[in-house]
Amino acid sequence: MDRKDEKGAAAAVEYILGLEQPMMVSGNTAEWERHSHRSCDYCAARLDQAMTIARRGDVFTGGSQTVEIDTVYQRDEVTGIWPFDVTIQEAATTITDVEGEVLFESDDISGERRIEVGLVDGEWVLVERAEIPKD
Amino acid sequence: MALVRTTSLLAATTTLGLVLVGVPASGADGTSDPIYDAGLVDDQEPSVNVGATLEEQDALLNGTGGDSSSNTRYFRATVHYCLLSDLENTVLRTVCDEGTETIATGIDCPDDAFALAGLFAVTLGTNGSESAPRLISEGTCVTAADLEAEAERAFQNMPVEPAQIHLEIERDWAIVNFGIHPRTDDTDQVMDTTLLGVPVQIRAYPAEYTWDAGDDTAPTTTDHPGGRWDSADAINLPYPEPGTFTASLTTTWHGQFRITGTPTWTDIDGELTTTDSTDPIEVHDAEVRLTG
Numbered sequence: 001m002d003r004k005d006e007k008g009a010a011a012a013v014e015y016i017l018g019l020e021q022p023m024m025v026s027g028n029t030a031e032w033e034r035h036s037h038r039s040c041d042y043c044a045a046r047l048d049q050a051m052t053i054a055r056r057g058d059v060f061t062g063g064s065q066t067v068e069i070d071t072v073y074q075r076d077e078v079t080g081i082w083p084f085d086v087t088i089q090e091a092a093t094t095i096t097d098v099e100g101e102v103l104f105e106s107d108d109i110s111g112e113r114r115i116e117v118g119l120v121d122g123e124w125v126l127v128e129r130a131e132i133p134k135d
Numbered sequence: 136m137a138l139v140r141t142t143s144l145l146a147a148t149t150t151l152g153l154v155l156v157g158v159p160a161s162g163a164d165g166t167s168d169p170i171y172d173a174g175l176v177d178d179q180e181p182s183v184n185v186g187a188t189l190e191e192q193d194a195l196l197n198g199t200g201g202d203s204s205s206n207t208r209y210f211r212a213t214v215h216y217c218l219l220s221d222l223e224n225t226v227l228r229t230v231c232d233e234g235t236e237t238i239a240t241g242i243d244c245p246d247d248a249f250a251l252a253g254l255f256a257v258t259l260g261t262n263g264s265e266s267a268p269r270l271i272s273e274g275t276c277v278t279a280a281d282l283e284a285e286a287e288r289a290f291q292n293m294p295v296e297p298a299q300i301h302l303e304i305e306r307d308w309a310i311v312n313f314g315i316h317p318r319t320d321d322t323d324q325v326m327d328t329t330l331l332g333v334p335v336q337i338r339a340y341p342a343e344y345t346w347d348a349g350d351d352t353a354p355t356t357t358d359h360p361g362g363r364w365d366s367a368d369a370i371n372l373p374y375p376e377p378g379t380f381t382a383s384l385t386t387t388w389h390g391q392f393r394i395t396g397t398p399t400w401t402d403i404d405g406e407l408t409t410t411d412s413t414d415p416i417e418v419h420d421a422e423v424r425l426t427g
Contacts, residue, residue, distance in 0.1 A: 049172070
C-alpha cells in the first residue's frame with residue numbers, strides 16, 4: 001500500500017474495505033475517516049451507521065467482508081481515480097440493542113461492485129463503492 | 136486480471152421516480168430505532184465518477200457524434216466533479232481551483248434554468264500522460280427551450296406502465312345488458328433522467344382513455360378514468376349479446392418535462408399509448424324463474 005501505482009491501489013482497496021467491519025464493532029471511526037474521500041457517499045453512510053451504533057450502545061456482530069479483485073482498470077486520466085471491479089462476500093450480520101432485541105439481521109450475501117480509490121496528500125482514500133455501471 | 140480503459144464522466148442514470156418511505160419503530164430509549172443496512176445494500180447506486188459510457192461522452196458534445204476511438208476526453212466542471220479536485224494526478228485541480236465562471240457554482244442563472252458547467256477536453260498521450268485541460272465551451276444557463284428536442288426523444292422511449300383496468304366487482308362473468316363497470320387510475324408517472332448533462336424530470340400523464348368491450352359495440356373514449364357505477368363518470372360496457380369477451384383499455388399519455396428543481400413544466404409534443412386487458416369475461420343471458 002506504500003506504492004503509488006496500480007499495485008498500491010489494489011492493496012488499498014483490500015485494506016480500506018477491511019476497515020469497515022472493525023469500525024462497526026468497535027465504534028472507532030478514525031482510520032475509516034482517514035481513508036474516506038470527501039465525495040464518498042458510501043463512506044459517509046457507513047460512518048453514520050457506525051457512529052449511530054456506538055452512540056446508542058447497540059451491538060454489531062458478524063459482517064466480516066472478504067474482497068476479491070476481478071478487474072483492474074487503468075487510472076482515469078481526468079479524475080486520477082483507480083477503478084476496480086471486485087466481488088465482496090459479506091458474512092451474516094446481526095445488530096442488537098442494549099436489551100438484546102434484534103434491530104437488523106442479514107444472511108451471508110455477496111455482490112460485485114465498482115471500487116474507486118485515489119490519493120490525497122500521499123494517502124490512499126476510498127472515493128466510492130458503488131454498483132457497476134451497465135454499458 | 137484484465138486491464139481495461141474506462142471513460143469518465145457523469146453517469147446518466149434513468150430511474151422511475153419511485154419513493155419508498157420507511158417508518159422507523161420506536162426504540163426502548165424512546166427514540167426511533169435507526170434503519171441499519173448491510174454494506175452490500177448501502178452501495179447499490181451507480182458511481183458518478185468513473186464508468187460512464189462513451190455514448191454519454193457523445194451526448195455531452197450535444198449529439199455531435201464523438202469518436203469512440205478518440206484520445207480526447209471531455210468533462211464538465213460540475214460541483215461533484217470539483218469535489219474530486221484534491222486527488223493527486225487529476226486534471227480537475229487546474230479547472231476547479233481557479234474558481235472561474237466556467238465551474239457550475241460560479242454561474243448565476245435564473246430560477247427556471249440550470250447552471251451547466253463549462254466543457255473541457257484533455258488529450259491523452261501514448262505514455263499515459265495527458266494535456267492540460269482546454270476549455271471547449273463556457274458555462275451557460277440552460278433553459279427548457281434548449282432541451283425540447285431531447286425531451287421529446289426521451290419521452291418517446293419512456294417506459295410507461297399501462298393504466299390498469301379495475302372492475303367494480305372483480306369477477307370473470309357478467310349478465311347481458313348489465314355488463315361491467317371498469318375504471319382505472321389517473322396517476323402520473325415521472326422519470327428522472329439526464330439530457331445533455333442536465334438533470335431533468337419527464338412526466339407522462341393520462342390524457343385520454345379508450346374502453347373497448349371486445350364485442351361488436353363501438354369503443355368509448357373519455358377524458359376521465361371512470362368512476363363508481365352510480366356516478367356521472369361511470370363507464371358501462373353493457374354487452375348486449377352473450378359470449379366470451381376480453382375488454383381492453385388503451386390509455387393515451389401526454390408528456391411534460393422540467394429541469395429538476397425548477398417549478399415550471401413544459402409540454403412535450405407527441406404522445407404514447409399503453410393497453411391493459413381483462414381476463415376473458417363470460418357474458419350470460421339472465422333467466423327469469425317464477426317461484427312460489
